[in-house]
Amino acid sequence: MAEGAATLLETIERDTGADPQWSVLWLHGLGADGNDFVPILPELVRRDWPAMRFVFPHAPVRGVTINNGMRMRAWYDIRDFDLANRADEQGVMESVAQVGALIEREIARGIPASRIFLAGFSQGGAITLAAGLRRREPLAGLVGLSTYVPAAGSAGAALVEAAKSQPLFMGHGTQDPVVPFAAGEQSAAWMRQHGFEVEFHRYPMPHSVCAEEIRDLGDWMSRRLAAG
Numbered sequence: 671m672a673e674g675a676a677t678l679l680e681t682i683e684r685d686t687g688a689d690p691q692w693s694v695l696w697l698h699g700l701g702a703d704g705n706d707f708v709p710i711l712p713e714l715v716r717r718d719w720p721a722m723r724f725v726f727p728h729a730p731v732r733g734v735t736i737n738n739g740m741r742m743r744a745w746y747d748i749r750d751f752d753l754a755n756r757a758d759e760q761g762v763m764e765s766v767a768q769v770g771a772l773i774e775r776e777i778a779r780g781i782p783a784s785r786i787f788l789a790g791f792s793q794g795g796a797i798t799l800a801a802g803l804r805r806r807e808p809l810a811g812l813v814g815l816s817t818y819v820p821a822a823g824s825a826g827a828a829l830v831e832a833a834k835s836q837p838l839f840m841g842h843g844t845q846d847p848v849v850p851f852a853a854g855e856q857s858a859a860w861m862r863q864h865g866f867e868v869e870f871h872r873y874p875m876p877h878s879v880c881a882e883e884i885r886d887l888g889d890w891m892s893r894r895l896a897a898g
Contacts, residue, residue: 687721697794789813
């Protein structure tokens with residue numbers, strides 16, 4: 671884990687203005703890369719927001735068991751379609767450490783943890799939730815889209831008390847064939863039961879994002895930015 675934390679992932683960065691005072695780390699899904707969510711910025715970013723730095727890391731390339739061992743960008747191996755056994759725990763922890771290293775880089779660049787959002791879609795969302803549970807220095811907020819809490823049966827043991835102060839936005843498609851809607855709903859309930867303030871939205875879509883979801887996320891972020 672220490673080795674993973676020492677190796678900074680390659681990233682794509684987009685600043686919305688000079689001298690950013692806030693950062694957003696956005697984690698893509700399985701088989702995609704950091705380019706995947708760059709196009710949503712014109713839809714998401716509001717004119718009245720302060721200057722922000724969006725950081726889109728590329729996950730490491732690894733073999734994925736359910737895809738016949740094919741090598742692709744993945745935050746962890748997927749061993750089974752069953753959500754309870756889906757996530758490779760060692761891979762999850764390596765990615766949590768690598769994301770932690772990117773957060774530390776933002777802090778070193780002058781953005782405090784309290785002004786950093788961590789967001790992710792699908793696999794990236796699972797890493798967002800796993801990392802969020804462990805945050806001793808709370809972030810401005812967590813965003814999990816079309817995702818689930820990995821290894822929920824044992825995740826509670828990793829929960830840090832300070833982490834509970836991080837607000838969480840979750841969105842999920844009711845027609846999602848990859849991460850079933852029920853799994854997203856149950857994960858939101860799990861986070862609430864463990865002390866998180868969760869705003870959960872459902873959308874009539876498959877395993878994707880939609881304009882309504884980006885609008886709702888923008889509204890939620892606006893409130894967080896105003897509070898910060």
